Amino acid sequence: MTPSNFAALAPTVRQHRYLEPSVFWSIRQGFSKRLALAIASVSLIVPLLIWSAVSYSGLVTPLFLPAPTVVIAAGIKMLTEDNLLFDVLVSSSRVLAGFLVAAIIGVPLGIAMGTFHSMDNLFAPLVGTVRYMPVTAFVPLIVIWLGLGEVSKILIIMLGVVLYNAIMVADAVKFIPNEMINVAYTLGASRRDILFKVIMPAAFPSILDTLRVNISGAWNFLIIAELVAAQNGLGFKIIQAQRFLQTEKVLFCIAIIGIIGLVIDYGLRWISRKLTPWADQGRS
Incomplete structure (x- = not known):
């Protein structure tokens, strides 16, 4: 037998291609905190530089895009003369109250929908239908039913968030592997044990993530809530500044909401x- 025949009979060796290490494109691997901080700083500094270049160069009229220093000066004036801190506290209390009510209602509802088919069939059609109805359409009814007080504002914020809490929590519960539940049944667990010792601990991290994501929605509905005869609050300040074309005040109030949201998120x-x-x- 010739050498060529031996070569043909020899097993083919697969050529493995090994991935080269990557700093930026590594998938779920370690990442330097110093580099992460640098990238985060760039993501904030670059838009600020672009804003400064556009505004200071005069490419855009100051009425539409005031310079950063103008916005900061307007913000300092609002803090010292217009009692903006009180508006921040008022808006924060409204968001907190509305979001807490949404969590108290939405989280248990989502757990029930994700755990029991009967509850899912009972509430899913209602939740799925109401979820697509704009909250702004309910504002006139809320004013008629509850008046112009704080309760109506809190209810608007709650309605904007509660159904998303319920749906996302229900999905988190449904993603719990059935094997965990079956093993608990095999070990003699009751339905109560399954709910409180298996399902809720397994879904708890996802529930916290749901609340963290949806609290941003509560701040988005704040502006709608403070349209209802509000005399204070960040939303009221934004609407008031808009009427007088005070763009710098609008931008500063929006920045304040963004900073509050960032602090809450972290x-x-x-x-x-x-x-x-x-x-x-x-x-x-």
Whole structure:
């Protein structure tokens, strides 16, 4: 037998292609905190530089896009002369109250829908239908039913968030593997044990993530809520400044809402890490 025949009989060796290490495109691998901070800084500084270049160069009329220094000066004036801190506290209390009510209603409803088919069949058609109805369409009815007080504003914020809480929590519960439940049944667990010792601990990290994501929706509905005969609040300040074409005040109030939202987001992430150390903290 010739050498060529031996070569033909020899097993073919697969050529493996090994991935080269990557700093920016590594998938769920370690990442330097210093580099992460640098990238985050760039993501904030670059838009600010573009804004400064466009506004200071005069490419856009100051009425439509005032310079950053003009916005900061207007903000300082609002803080010192217009009592803006009081408006921040008022808006924060409204968002907090509306979001807490939405969590108290939405989270148990979502757990029930995700756990029991009977509850899912009972509430899913209603939740799925009302979810597509714009909250703004209910504002006249809310004013008629509850008047122009704080309750109506809190209800508007609650309605804007509660159904999303319920749907996202229900999906989180449905993603719990059936094997976990079957093993608990095999070990003699009751339905109550399954709910409180298997389902709720397994879904708890996702519930915290749901609340962290949806609290941004509560701030979005704040402007709608403060359209209802409000005399204070960040939404009221934005609407008032809009009427007089005070763009710099509008931008400063929007920036304040963004900063508050960023603080809340990182605060909830910290709470999630402390309460659920077993969960994958790499998720967004």
